[in-house]
Amino acid sequence: MPGARSVPSMQELIEARRRLAFVGRGAERAAFLANFDVPLRDPGRRFLFHVHGNAGVGKTFLVRELQQLAQEAGALTAYVDESTGSVPEALEAICAQFARQGRRFKDLERLLARHRERRHEADSVLQGSPPAEPSAAGTTLARAGLVGIGMVPGVGPLAGAVDPALLAGAADQVRAGLSAHFRGRDDVRLLLSPEDVLTPVLLEELTRTAARAPRQVLFFDTYERTGPFLDAWLHATMALGHHGAMPANVVVVTAGRNPLDAGRWGGCGGSVSEMPLLPFTEQEAREVLAGRGVVAEPVVEEILRVTGRLPVLVSTLAETRPADPDDVGDPSATAVDRFLKWEHDPVHRAVALDCAFPRRLDADVFRAAADCPEEEADGLFDWLRGLPFVTERGGGIQYHDVVRAPMLRSQRLRSPRGWTARHSRLAETFGRWRQEAEAGEDRGRLWAHDGWRELRLAESYHLLCASPRTALAVVLREVVDACNEGDVPARQWARVLAEAGRDAGAEEPSRLGSDLLRALDEDGPAAALELLLNRAGFDAATEAFARAVRGSVLRHGGAYERAMTEFDRAIALDPELVRAYRSRAMTRAESGDYVAGIADLDRALALSPDDGRSFAVRGEYHRVLGDYDAALDDLDRGIALDPTRDFAWASRGATRLSRGELDEALADLGRALELKPDYGWALARRARVWRALGEDDRQMADLDRAVAVQPDWAWGVCERGDALRVAGRHTEALADYDRAVELDPGYASAYASRAVSRSELGRHEEALADLDRALGLRPDYAWAHSHRAEILARASRAREGGTA
Structure with missing residues (x-):
């Protein structure tokens, strides 16, 4: 429609006003822009700019300005902040933003979708x-x-x-x-x-783009949050070339509170430009004020004094355009008075204060937080987004910490009951949204859903702010659940404890949250759980669950003895904790004690008789021990309770194979493979059925497929080697045996089997060396002893001139 774009959008006007307000940082802007004109091979060319400084110093404001300058210079740009939590998420953000500028990274998008x-x-x-x-x-x-x-x-x-x-x-x-x-x-x-797979594709996309877009700039903001997962990756990608060649026309800008790690980036020398930001100089602060018409010397001096020339505060007060020193306020005036004293519209003032309560806002949270008429909500939300201390974050907005913290403190001190009521209302809102997200979902899988976690985090934050003493026990129990899910959720909950404790003036949650974050940095969830167990004052049932979770974390790391200690203590505290019995059973079986594992599963099933998974696992343990009747009983029940569990079908197929029930074994293993077509263990077991049926071609086809889908599986590779050896294809068998012992140097059977093939090829000395290695690993290995004696006899006959 003609003239449709003659009226600018509100967002364009907000951004234009932001840019008009931006003064100072001239040296940084000039250095960044000049770099575009430096030839790529010139030693003066910079490939990385790092902006750093304390909170409120204007890092994000400068980064956004640099991004705008880059776009005006014809560059394609992408901006990443702490709304991303991993390298793949950062790459998704880059893809989306480049696509909006007309450059699709289609190969990378497809790979990210698969990830x-x-x-x-x-x-x-x-x-x-x-x-x-x-x-x-x-x-x-x-x-x-x-x-x-x-x-x-x-x-x-x-x-x-x-x-x-x-x-x-x-x-x-x-x-x-x-x-x-x-x-x-x-x-x-x-x-x-994922970085090893995704990054080369990113570099290929950037290289293709470089032919048409000679300037590309990637911005990584809030580096104090994103650096822990981005910094090593960026260094490996840019400086070390671990993932391929990065086109030289790409410029990277990072921004965080701290300087770059000198130990990592020190060798990059002239390729990196540090941009340390300090509070405005007096001249820069005066320029900001003058740009807003604040030029009266007494007013300027008062603003300089009360703000300490911190950019976010100078900009906020400049927006209010005070005309008299008394309007600025005396030195004892609260920060909130300085931020909002000249906002005379009572609705605007109330909205600004109301919206300090949530940690982050979108339009829905705004409506829950702001006490305003519904018909005015959209306009007020847009007004709020334009305030100088409000920044865009991950599709929403949030206040700068320098502004939000005093706003919260002033409201808590002025009206403790109002503080509690507002946080309680927000907790109820997030709780209702969380319950809606839970509808129809498997509760055991909710923690894997980022959206659900964010709602639960917000609910927990507001519960803690409303009533720290009452909510603390509930949230600490959630920290245990978070540790059960891994390091990232554990950090999220520890951070909420620290933030809520700080904002509510509650020392205990604040200290616990900070200590948990340190424990996670030092030794992961196991250390965080130990800290909770020592300090949280859990009741017996919660302590038992926490110990069971800690035991599982230790088990996953192979620390079996420490895990067993935790499971034993959990069961002593709560003799009916099914999880502890099941996890202890798996730990015992993984240590080779299947009998004790079965005993624990007996107890777990006595407490939870409809647990199909426990039946299937116990059936597998019976199979390993050779009690095939008991194995079939358990596996039949496990399949009846949960017919979708491919593991149970595969285990029952292997059990029936051991009993010589070949047709039944073939059917069960076939069903397992229908449920999971690339199930390597089931393919290898079915290959044994084909071998027993004399179907050598089908046997080899299944083994080939098993190795193709699981190439780093030592047992599967060795199994195919055995099939090749039996078929007399010893040279091919040796390749598989070599690969098997490469994957698992402690695999005695692979050495023994390789010895036989080597002997058949006349390599008797190498064969004996393999058998010695196998017997060193398993001294009672009868098959190896037998073949060693046979090879020695064959070698002796060969030396005497007999038949080799």
Whole structure:
């Protein structure tokens, strides 16, 4: 329609006013812009700018200004802040923003979509799967899944707490366990090491874009929050080239409270430009005030005094345009009076104060927080978004901490009952939204939903603010649940404790939250749970649950003895805690004590007789012990209670194979593969059925497929090697055996089998060395003893000139 864009949008006008208000920081803006004109190969060219300084110093304001300057200079830009919680989320933000500027990163978008799908599917890995034969470490880490990969000694929060011998080759074992659940090696890498898979594709997209857009700028704000997961990745990508070549026309801007890590970035020298921000100089502050018509010297001097030239405060007071020193307020005036004293509209003042209560706002939260007529809500929300101390964050807005904190404090001190009432009302609102999000959902999977967690976090924050003493016990129980879900949720809840305690003036939650964050930094959820157990004053039932959760965290890291101690103490506190029995059973089985594991599952099933998973796991343990009748009884019941559990079908198929019931075994394993087509363990077991039926081609087809979908699974690779050896294809078999011992250096059976193939190829000395290695690992290995004697005899005959 002609003239449709003749009227600017409100957002465009707000941004234009923000830019008109921006003065100062001239040196930083000039240096950034001039860099575009420096040739790429010139030593003066900068590839990274790092803005840093204390809260309120104007880092985000400057970053947004630099982004606008870059866009005006023809650059494609993307902005990432703490609304992202990982490298994949940051890449999603970059993709979305480049797409809005006409450049789609289609390959990266497709890969990110697949990553999201695989991340949700990964939950199934933690439900337990048949033991990865023969390595107990492999089984443990496969079940640990994404938790376990972060706990390999030397790289995770449990560094040094686990027997290194047990976890030798731990990362490969995790990949082997997860491979059974996904379509191939690429999916496992995408899940366990997403940066390694996604970043090369990002670099390819940026390189293709460079041909048409010679300037590209990536902005990473609030680096004090995003740096823990972005900084090492950025350094590896930009400075070390770990993920491929980054086009030289890309400029990166980071902004946070602290300078860059000199130990990491120090070697980059002239490629990095630090931009330390201090409070405005007096001249810069005067320019801000003059830009808003505040030039009367007594007024300017008073504003300079009460603000300390902190940019956010100077800008806020400049907006009010005071005309007299008395309008600025005396030195004892509260920060809130300074922020809002010249806002004469009572509705605006009330809205600004009301909206300080939530940590973050969108239009819905605004309506819950602001006491205003519904018909005025949209206009007031837009007005609020334009205030100088309000910034856009992750699709919503939030107040700058420098402004919000005194606003909250003033309202709490002025009206304690009003403080409690407002926070209680917001807690009820978020609680209602949380309940709506729970409708129709499996309660056991709610913690995996980011939206639900955000609602629960907000509800917990407002409950703590309204009544710290009453709510603390409830929220500390939630911290235990959060630790059960992993490091990220645990940090979210610890941070809410610290923030709510600070805002409510409640020392205990504030101190506990800060101490929990330190514990998580030092040793992960296990340390946080230990702190809670020592200080939270849980009742017996809650303490038992917390100890069971801590035991599971330790078990996932391979710290079996410490885990067993926690499970024992949990059961002593609550003899009916099913989770503790089940987890202790798995710990015992992973340590090789299946009999004790079955005893614990007996108790768990006595307490929870309709738990299909416990029946299936107990059935598998009976199978491992050779009690096939008991295994079938349990697996039949497990399947009846939950016919969708592929693990139960596969275990029953393996049990029937052991009983010689080949047709029934084939049917059960087929059903398991219908439920999960790329189930490597079921494929390998079905291959054994085909072998028993004389179907050699089908046997080999299943083994080939099992190895294709799970290439890092030592047992599966060795199983195919055995099939090749039996078929007389010894050279091919050796390749599989070599791979198996590479994946699991403690795999005695692989050494023994390789010895036989080597002997058949006339390599008797190497064969004997393999058998010695196998017997060193398993001195009572009868099969190896037998073949060693046979090979010695064959070698002796060969030396005497007989038949080799």
